[in-house]
Structures are given as C-alpha cells and as structure tokens.
Amino acid sequence: MAKRSYPLAKVYGLLEPGPVVLLTTAGKARPDVMTLSWHMMVEFEPPLVACVVSNRDYSYGLLKAARECVLAIPTADLAEQVVAVGNCSGREVDKFQAFGLTAEPATLVQAPLVGECYANLECRVHDTRMVNRYGIFILEVVKAWVDPAVKDPKTLHHRGMGAFMVAGETIKLKSAMK
Amino acid sequence: MAKRSYPLAKVYGLLEPGPVVLLTTAGKARPDVMTLSWHMMVEFEPPLVACVVSNRDYSYGLLKAARECVLAIPTADLAEQVVAVGNCSGREVDKFQAFGLTAEPATLVQAPLVGECYANLECRVHDTRMVNRYGIFILEVVKAWVDPAVKDPKTLHHRGMGAFMVAGETIKLKSAMK
Numbered sequence A, B: 001m002a003k004r005s006y007p008l009a010k011v012y013g014l015l016e017p018g019p020v021v022l023l024t025t026a027g028k029a030r031p032d033v034m035t036l037s038w039h040m041m042v043e044f045e046p047p048l049v050a051c052v053v054s055n056r057d058y059s060y061g062l063l064k065a066a067r068e069c070v071l072a073i074p075t076a077d078l079a080e081q082v083v084a085v086g087n088c089s090g091r092e093v094d095k096f097q098a099f100g101l102t103a104e105p106a107t108l109v110q111a112p113l114v115g116e117c118y119a120n121l122e123c124r125v126h127d128t129r130m131v132n133r134y135g136i137f138i139l140e141v142v143k144a145w146v147d148p149a150v151k152d153p154k155t156l157h158h159r160g161m162g163a164f165m166v167a168g169e170t171i172k173l174k175s176a177m178k
Helices: A058-066 A074-088 B058-066 B076-086
Strands: A004-006 A021-025 A030-037 A039-043 A048-052 A068-072 A120-129 A136-146 A156-161 A165-171 B019-025 B032-036 B039-043 B048-052 B069-074 B119-127 B136-146 B156-160 B165-173
Touching: A021 A058, A021 B032, A030 A058, A030 A074, A039 B048, A048 A120, A048 B039, A058 A068, A074 A156, A074 A165, A120 B156, B019 B058, B032 B058, B032 B076, B048 B119, B069 B136, B076 B156, B076 B165
Parallel strands: none
Antiparallel strands: A004 A136, A021 A030, A021 A068, A039 A048, A039 B039, A048 A136, A068 A120, A120 A136, A156 A165, A165 B165, B019 B032, B019 B069, B039 B048, B048 B136, B069 B119, B119 B136, B156 B165
16 A cells, blocks of 8 residues: 555544554564554554553564554455454464565564555554553554545454444534544 | 343443443532543453543543443434533533433442443443553443444544544454454
8 A cells, every 4th residue: 555654643533433453563583463452542642552462462472572563554455364363373373474464664663564554553662561460551653654545444343253343434523622 | 222231241342343432420519421532441351441531621530539430332323412522521511411411320330321322331440550640540341231222333433623433334254353
C-alpha cells in the first residue's frame, strides 16, 4: 500500500474506533507479528496507547526485550491473515512468510511495518509498570504512516470466537469533543 | 429496552469491538453520565476493563470516591444524546434529565443503568494504581445486562471530531482465538 507520514496529533482517530491490530516485533532471527484487540488510547499527544500482551504470547518476551513495536491496522480484505496470525505462535512459525505479509522497514524502530496494512504506527515502550500484573504495556507512537487513499477504512472489530464486525458507514455530528 | 442477565464470561465480546460507552456514576445529588471511548479489556473472567477518565472530567472525582460505575453501550439511534453528554459537564447539567436518558436501578452498584442502552455493565473499581499518572481505572464487571433482541448492535465508534463509524456487518471466520 502507498503510505504517507501522518500527524501524530491525529493518531487517536485511528485507534479510538477499536480496530483489531497487528503488533510486530523485530524478533531475534526473524520479525514476528501477533493479532491484538485489547488496546486503548491514553493520551492525545504525544500519542500514548495501552495494550495488553499476555505472558503466554511469544511477542511478550520480544516486546519486553526490544521495547519497540509497530501497530499495523488491517482492513477486512486481510481478515483471513489476521485470524491465521492469531491462531499460531511465532515460536514455531515465520508468520510473515507463512501468511504472505510483507515486512517493510520502519524509520525509528527495528520492528517492521506491515506492507498490506493501511496504517502503521511505530511505537516505543513508554511504561512497563503494569506489565507484570496485567500485561499492560504503555506505548508511545513516535511515527505514523497511513495510505492517504483510504478514507473510510473497513477495519475489523473482534466480537469473539472468530466473529468480526466490519466497519460500516461514518456519520458526522456537531461536537466539541476531540 | 428489555434486559436479561448476561454471562460475565461473554462480556469481552461487547467491549472488544471498541464501542463508545456511557459511564454513569451515582453522584451526590443526582446521577451523572459521561461519554468515553478510551477503554479496553484486560482480563476475560472475571472481566476486567481498563478505561481512561481525565481528572478534568466531573466523573473523575465521583468515580474515585464511589469506586463504582456502570458502562452502558449505546447504539446509533442514541448518537445525538451520546454527543450531547460528551459536550457538557455534570457540574452544571443534570444530563439524564436534559437529554432524556432513563436512570434505572442497578443491582450490585449505586450507579444507574441507562435504560435506552442495549447493554449495561455494573462495575466496581478494581485498581487505581495508574489513576494519578494516566487516569487509567481498572474496573471489574460484576453484573452484565443485555437486551436479548439485539443481535448485531449498531454501536458507535468514535473517529474524532464528532465523526462516528457505525458498526457494519459481522463476518465469521474459523478461529481458535477466544
């Protein structure tokens, strides 16, 4: 996908709707990627994002060690890959290769962008105080990329057990809320 | 709306897609309600939910003091009220009355359910360690109510500046993920 640098101040608008994301880490021998829905914005700017990564996930150790990752936001055309990524472990599988995802170089972190995703957020780990207790990592988004051609992304929103709500129409209301 | 007790083990499926929620507190003279999109699941069962409430919000002090709230999930027919609730403060406005929302009694907490919402989650504050630093409250859902007639709720997902994505169709894939 084409990608253009995206203002950090607008990143919240990408994650606040609650899409499934792919979290990539540089890994040791090869990059890894996991599927994740448990994330939320914490601060507008610099954009802080909390996410939950279980200590049972292979990515947990990689993220703790590298303190860097990329959050990539897929659209519905990637649904099969999103599920496949979520159903196996990077301990056994080179997921980028196995599922036809393209690891592209990021600029500020070693973790790769996912070429097929319409948005990619380069992140550094900002706070690990809640990692041992809940698996909550607080990330700072340090660089954002978006495909400018995608205006109303058909993001995936996990309802559980393989059911995903696909983003519908966007409505606009007069609001003072950011 | 009709409401039926809902299994706590299935609560994650209501919040994981990332809908805008209304957070109610019992308040002092009258119940209060705020609009919130910064939340995520933290644990399946008992269901733990993290959410961000700013110390600038009137609800912040109420939630800190009462250590109880309700998360109510509205659908698109309530979009005007959701925005109106988010654009004023309970310091000045009786929001339930002003916006035609019905405060109904909960069973395990003093905070009210929102009668017009298809799902209501009674919550107790579980952890406040991250409140001072980030406004992150960790809540435990202790009782859940859902209108059984609503199968594919047209939830609202905030994209920023009054733009909301409305939940679209649900697709099902074969998945081992919970």
